[in-house]
Amino acid sequence: GENVEQHPSTLSVQEGDSAVIKCTYSDSASNYFPWYKQELGKRPQLIIDIRSNVGEKKDQRIAVTLNKTAKHFSLHITETQPEDSAVYFCAAGYSTLTFGKGTMLLVSP
Amino acid sequence: DAGVIQSPRHEVTEMGQEVTLRCKPISGHNSLFWYRQTMMRGLELLIYFNNNVPIDDSGMPEDRFSAKMPNASFSTLKIQPSEPRDSAVYFCASSLIGGPLDNNEQFFGPGTRLTVL
Numbered sequence: 375g376e377n378v379e380q381h382p383s384t385l386s387v388q389e390g391d392s393a394v395i396k397c398t399y400s401d402s403a404s405n406y407f408p409w410y411k412q413e414l415g416k417r418p419q420l421i422i423d424i425r426s427n428v429g430e431k432k433d434q435r436i437a438v439t440l441n442k443t444a445k446h447f448s449l450h451i452t453e454t455q456p457e458d459s460a461v462y463f464c465a466a467g468y469s470t471l472t473f474g475k476g477t478m479l480l481v482s483p
Numbered sequence: 484d485a486g487v488i489q490s491p492r493h494e495v496t497e498m499g500q501e502v503t504l505r506c507k508p509i510s511g512h513n514s515l516f517w518y519r520q521t522m523m524r525g526l527e528l529l530i531y532f533n534n535n536v537p538i539d540d541s542g543m544p545e546d547r548f549s550a551k552m553p554n555a556s557f558s559t560l561k562i563q564p565s566e567p568r569d570s571a572v573y574f575c576a577s578s579l580i581g582g583p584l585d586n587n588e589q590f591f592g593p594g595t596r597l598t599v600l
Contacts, residue, residue: 375541406587417574417591418526463526469514469580470539471589473526 376401380474397464487592501563508577
């Protein structure tokens with residue numbers, strides 16, 4: 375089955391800095407790669423996703439890149455704000471998803 | 484649409500008791516997923532239904548866990564008998580897979596926080 379590794383497990387940045395979270399996956403059949411944001415006590419919510427026929431996707435301050443050859447994908451958040459503080463999960467798959475263990479992002483004012 | 488609905492939101496029970504968690508997926512979605520989230524193990528897929536049929540239950544921990552989807556708008560996850568190690572947040576998610584509107588996105592419900600004493 376699919377195996378997703380996510381790094382780092384925690385990330386502290388200053389407001390305005392950029393944050394990068396990286397994930398690797400094992401199953402070359404995976405073709406859908408979403409990123410979820412989960413605030414404390416809340417449900418995971420999709421923030422951006424990318425499919426295997428696309429190498430990069432951007433939505434305002436967040437972007438995701440995908441390297442299918444190397445089987446890794448990354449989340450980039452620019453101009454971070456305190457409200458970006460949360461746990462971020464990457465996932466890989468198609469109909470079913472395998473999630474990474476999460477990255478706790480802390481943005482300090 | 485109200486989104487994915489789960490009940491109860493919180494459940495506290497004693498070891499050995501039966502627990503039933505309920506989920507109503509988003510109308511029109513054909514796929515439903517049950518996840519368990521703990522600090523130690525993260526977000527784990529327990530079972531996946533497509534068109535009310537269980538497709539992948541390899542994540543179900545053991546025979547104490549069972550899930551049903553009697554129709555397109557309702558699913559249950561039952562634990563019998565419950566044990567303290569079952570304490571976790573259980574999420575239900577739904578998506579639309581296949582067809583012209585297929586985009587794979589899974590929408591999560593608010594979760595049920597289960598505590599087994």
